[in-house]
Amino acid sequence: MKNKKIIDMVQAKNMVIPLYLYKHYPKLNIELNDFIFLMYLYNEGNRTLFDPNRIEKDLGWDLKDIMTSIGKLVDQKLIDLEVRKNDKNISEEFFVLDNFYQKISLQFMEEVNNEEDSNDEIFKVIEKEFARTLSPIEYEIVKAWLESGISEELIKEALKEATFNGVSNLRYIDKILYEWGKKGIKNKEDVEKQRVNYKEKKDEKLEVFEYNWLEDDE
8 A cells, every 4th residue: 555655656746866875775774665755855855844734745645654754764863853933933843854964975985985995905906916006007097997897806817817927017917808808707706617618628737827818719
């Protein structure tokens, strides 16, 4: 029954839900109905007047359901109710979303910091293997790999190949990654599988890192 009310609401009233909030709302630890109500408040704006009749009309929900969602969102410290007096000295309640904005901001910054820390790690790994600091151009090359969807795991595998072939050059690694991309190699397991297949096909007993990917035209 509630699902039908949600569908009716979406059809009757435009409501913008940012993609980031849609993708990450499970991290808020709230139920779908409460998320819908929170997004209704988000669209209405911070410090919106608590008008039960208007909310009932907009959402098509019973007052009991509205109060239930409000109670749960307050308990989760996502919203607050603020009492203020209007020009006629009458007390009115307003929804305050400061806690929600703060929580989303902290969550977003944590993800950004984690991503930056992760990226920093791959740069440090490469610099350690090369025994030198990467140049600005080399930094951009590595960033381009990451932005194109190449995983750090695969970059590390290509780095191992270059190191064991005595090459400390990102261009060489780039060629390896390009060849792997053509072969559909996306992770460490794919690399190992390709090595095994190559050994069996050529019937040669080679050491793991003696496989020259750039000369394999199979």
